[in-house]
Amino acid sequence: MRRTGCLKAHGVGAGCRGWPCMLMLAMLVLMSLSAYPLTSSREFRKPSSYASMIGGRSTMEGLLMLYSLASVDPWASVYVAGTGEGLRSLQVLNSTTLLQLQILWLPVLDKYKLSLTRKAMVKHRVWNRFQMEKGSAIRAALKWHPDTLYLDADSFVLGKILLPMEAVHMELGLSPHYIQEKYEAKHGKYNGGFLWTNSERMPEAWTKASARSRFFDQAALEELAETFKTFTFGKHVNLGWWQLCQKVRRNESLSVEEEFQEEIDIDTAGFLRMNGRRVDTLHAHLLTPGVLCPQFNEIMLRYLAKAPALKEQLEILQWAQRAYASLAYPQAEEVMEATPPFTIVVLTMNRHESLAQLLKALASSYYGMDKVDLTIKVDHAPDNAKVIDIAEDFVWDFGQKAVEVSSSRKGLARAWFDAWRPKTTNARGIVFEDDILLSKFWYRWLVNAWARYGTCKYLAGISLQRQTLVPKKPSRRYEIVNHHQPFLYPLVGSIGFSPHAERWLSFLKWIESGSPTLSDPATPDLVTYDWWRNGDKRQMWTQHFIHFCNRHKLFTLYVNLPHKKTLAAHTRAKGEHFRRTLGQDFATASDVSLVMPDSLATYNWNAKFTRRTCCSMVNPTHPNVAQTGCRKCF
Numbered sequence: 001m002r003r004t005g006c007l008k009a010h011g012v013g014a015g016c017r018g019w020p021c022m023l024m025l026a027m028l029v030l031m032s033l034s035a036y037p038l039t040s041s042r043e044f045r046k047p048s049s050y051a052s053m054i055g056g057r058s059t060m061e062g063l064l065m066l067y068s069l070a071s072v073d074p075w076a077s078v079y080v081a082g083t084g085e086g087l088r089s090l091q092v093l094n095s096t097t098l099l100q101l102q103i104l105w106l107p108v109l110d111k112y113k114l115s116l117t118r119k120a121m122v123k124h125r126v127w128n129r130f131q132m133e134k135g136s137a138i139r140a141a142l143k144w145h146p147d148t149l150y151l152d153a154d155s156f157v158l159g160k161i162l163l164p165m166e167a168v169h170m171e172l173g174l175s176p177h178y179i180q181e182k183y184e185a186k187h188g189k190y191n192g193g194f195l196w197t198n199s200e201r202m203p204e205a206w207t208k209a210s211a212r213s214r215f216f217d218q219a220a221l222e223e224l225a226e227t228f229k230t231f232t233f234g235k236h237v238n239l240g241w242w243q244l245c246q247k248v249r250r251n252e253s254l255s256v257e258e259e260f261q262e263e264i265d266i267d268t269a270g271f272l273r274m275n276g277r278r279v280d281t282l283h284a285h286l287l288t289p290g291v292l293c294p295q296f297n298e299i300m301l302r303y304l305a306k307a308p309a310l311k312e313q314l315e316i317l318q319w320a321q322r323a324y325a326s327l328a329y330p331q332a333e334e335v336m337e338a339t340p341p342f343t344i345v346v347l348t349m350n351r352h353e354s355l356a357q358l359l360k361a362l363a364s365s366y367y368g369m370d371k372v373d374l375t376i377k378v379d380h381a382p383d384n385a386k387v388i389d390i391a392e393d394f395v396w397d398f399g400q401k402a403v404e405v406s407s408s409r410k411g412l413a414r415a416w417f418d419a420w421r422p423k424t425t426n427a428r429g430i431v432f433e434d435d436i437l438l439s440k441f442w443y444r445w446l447v448n449a450w451a452r453y454g455t456c457k458y459l460a461g462i463s464l465q466r467q468t469l470v471p472k473k474p475s476r477r478y479e480i481v482n483h484h485q486p487f488l489y490p491l492v493g494s495i496g497f498s499p500h501a502e503r504w505l506s507f508l509k510w511i512e513s514g515s516p517t518l519s520d521p522a523t524p525d526l527v528t529y530d531w532w533r534n535g536d537k538r539q540m541w542t543q544h545f546i547h548f549c550n551r552h553k554l555f556t557l558y559v560n561l562p563h564k565k566t567l568a569a570h571t572r573a574k575g576e577h578f579r580r581t582l583g584q585d586f587a588t589a590s591d592v593s594l595v596m597p598d599s600l601a602t603y604n605w606n607a608k609f610t611r612r613t614c615c616s617m618v619n620p621t622h623p624n625v626a627q628t629g630c631r632k633c634f
Contacts, residue, residue, distance in 0.1 A: 044165050044167075046161055047148060048145040049079065049144070049147070049149070050076055050078045050079070050141070050150075051134070051137035051138045052081070052150065052151050052152065052153055052155075053082065053109070053133055055081075055083040055085075055112075056083065059085075061287055062082075063320065064320040065151060065152075065153055067319075067320070068313055069157045071312050071316060072160050073160065074100045076101055076102065077141070077144070078103050079104050079138075081106050081108050081109060081133045082105055082108075083107060083110050083114065087105045106140055109133060112130050128211070128216050132207045132210055132217055134203075134206075135207055138202065138203045142199075142200050146198055148196070149173075149196045150194065150196070150197075151194060152193030152194065154193070154283065154285050154286070155283050156281065156313070157280065157281050158271075158278075158310055159278055160280065161280045162280075167231055170230060170231045171198060172195065173197070173233060174230060174232055175190060175232070175237060175238040176190055177190065177246070179242050179247060179248065180246055180249075182598075183242070183246040186215060186598075187215050187219065188215050188219035188220075188221060188222060189222050189225075190218070191283070192218035199228060206220060206221070209223040235275055236275065237281060238281050240283035243260070244260045244295065245293035247259070255561075255562045255563070258591070260299070263275050264279075264299075266307050269309055270308035270309030271307060271309045272303050286301075286320075287320060295592060301317075341424075342371070342372045342428045343373045343420060343428070344372060344429070344430055344432065345419045346375070346377065347377050348379070348433075348434035349379040349380075349381045349384065350381040350383045351435065352389075352390055354434045354571060355387055358438070359391075361437055362438065363395075363397075364440055365440045365441075365442060365443050366441060366444055367443055372399045372443070373399040373400045374400070376391040376404070377404045378391060378404065379406050380407060380410070381409070384405070391403045413541035416431065417511055417541065421505070422505060424501065425501050426501060427501045428501070429499070430446065430497065433495075435571040435572065436495060436496060436570060436571065438464075438567070438588060439589040439590070441591075442464055442567045442568060442592075445559075445567060446567075448596055450462065450498070453557060453596070456613070458488075458554055458555055459488075459500050459503070459556075459557060460499065460554035461497055461498055461499040461504070462556065462557040463492065463495070463557070463558055464493075464495065464496030464566070464567040464568035465495035465496055465569075466479065466560050466561070466585075467491070467560055472604075472607075473527055475527035479560050480603055481560060484560060484562045485559065486558065486600060487558060487559070487600060487602070488557055488600050488601070488602040489556055489558055489603050489607075490605055491546065492545050492549065503554060521543050521544045521546070521547035521548075523546055526605065528542065565587055565588065570584070571584050572585060599613060600612065
């Protein structure tokens with residue numbers, strides 16, 4: 001074993017070798033046993049060592065994990081499977097006396113191309129081998145210590161991690177996901193990023209089981225639970241995002257977030273609790289909002305801010321967030337793949353108060369570290385002076401801002417056709433008319449939806465509004481509930497519409513083609529065609545898109561949130577569509593579930609369910625891959 005780093009209070013030392021180091025470690029173990037007597041009938045001592053895997057994209061998150069661990073167990077021994085570059089980053093970033101951990105760094109990840117995304121590593125069939133380097137850290141720890149606790153790099157330690165009493169007679173401790181059966185059947189019962197063991201046989205057994213597993217190293221733990229004497233940790237240990245976004249529902253009258261928050265609170269001593277037990281570890285990408293279940297991050301950050309006893313942990317997290325941004329570390333793979341260049345386009349004309357409201361909502365929305373450009377397009381009108389002033393004076397901190405003022409009147413339909421022309425087929429954008437109010441989570445939900453469903457070949461775009469209209473004659477007002485989960489519907493929703501770039505470019509090509517159907521985009525069975533024929537055709541762009549989607553069998557993605565809430569509300573201001581201001585149609589959501597199901601319910605023009613579609617990632621080497629899921633939608 002190569003001992004490449006032993007971090008001391010004064011910085012990074014030259015190493016830790018020979019019998020003096022052995023004696024020091026033995027003394028530390030004895031001290032730890034005396035320092036942590038029996039604390040209750042359920043818990044008795046901390047682990048004698050820790051293991052982790054840190055490298056590539058996880059370097060900054062791994063540093064955050066180490067700092068948080070040091071705040072509760074400053075002299076702990078930690079064995080890290082990492083890269084040489086990761087160790088150098090750790091040495092550079094460790095500029096304070098906080099990190100006094102005894103870190104033994106194992107440079108076993110240098111043989112992997114860590115610039116590859118997880119998806120690419122799965123494709124090249126190296127992901128499972130890479131994941132099982134966790135065993136390298138566990139083996140090294142068990143050579144020097146009677147037991148070890150493995151923590152993923154994206155863990156965040158809030159308090160002393162104490163083993164339950166039954167661990168005295170056990171070989172393996174696992175952390176159940178506590179999630180719905182359908183997710184457990186796919187991803188495994190236990191979490192592969194948090195486990196305890198005292199068995200030297202365990203790493204080899206885990207490696208062999210992972211080769212047979214339906215889902216890499218994680219589902220393999222089910223086999224280990226049958227062959228080793230095993231105990232399980234409670235929900236308060238390794239509290240992860242899956243316990244929110246994939247939780248077992250018990251009260252359908254509440255939203256997922258409301259039900260989750262009924263289980264957590266702050267105790268009288270100022271600590272975060274889950275079901276009455278103090279939470280000792282969180283497991284989430286706290287430095288990369290937008291990954292997997294960022295709503296979990298938001299809830300946890302709010303509770304950390306309200307927990308006086310966790311002030312040091314909150315300060316560590318805030319420091320890491322600043323360091324992450326300033327060092328420009330690559331974002332996690334899911335965010336990189338989910339967020340191509342993003343553009344917001346605002347269409348406005350002579351409604352300065354509405355524009356000011358919308359811009360305020362956009363400025364207060366959550367974009368994480370994504371670069372988001374804003375273009376404000378002002379159609380020509382004689383009373384546009386205040387609108388232009390507001391647009392030009394508005395400060396946009398998230399990317400580039402541009403203001404385009406038309407020299408002649410276009411009308412709303414032409415304004416939409418000219419609104420956004422994607423430069424690439426994977427670009428992302430959204431168009432807002434100015435009489436819209438937004439949930440601050442709209443972007444986060446939209447980016448996750450594109451990441452999840454962007455490859456669906458029949459997806460025309462994603463709408464932020466509530467679906468309320470059934471256009472099939474006789475038309476009616478009716479909302480598709482669908483358990484408040486995303487669904488596909490053929491009618492476009494223009495209150496915050498994010499077109500699929502490739503389909504939008506095809507649509508614009510048709511608009512500019514001079515096709516005879518442009519003068520009569522007929523859909524005789526739909527009430528929208530009557531509206532277009534009887535109204536001002538310069539102000540209704542949607543009928544052409546409805547005709548286009550009907551011809552090409554395209555759908556728009558919606559979600560009708562619980563309690564009549566919405567991601568984008570229509571203020572129905574006086575203008576092209578309304579002779580007088582009618583006011584806001586729905587309240588904007590203050591909490592938004594980011595659960596993105598594998599299968600999407602699909603509805604027809606009459607709002608009748610027709611089929612389910614699937615979009616998920618599974619282990620392509622698993623022999624039953626056809627039974628466990630599919631790789632693309634439709």
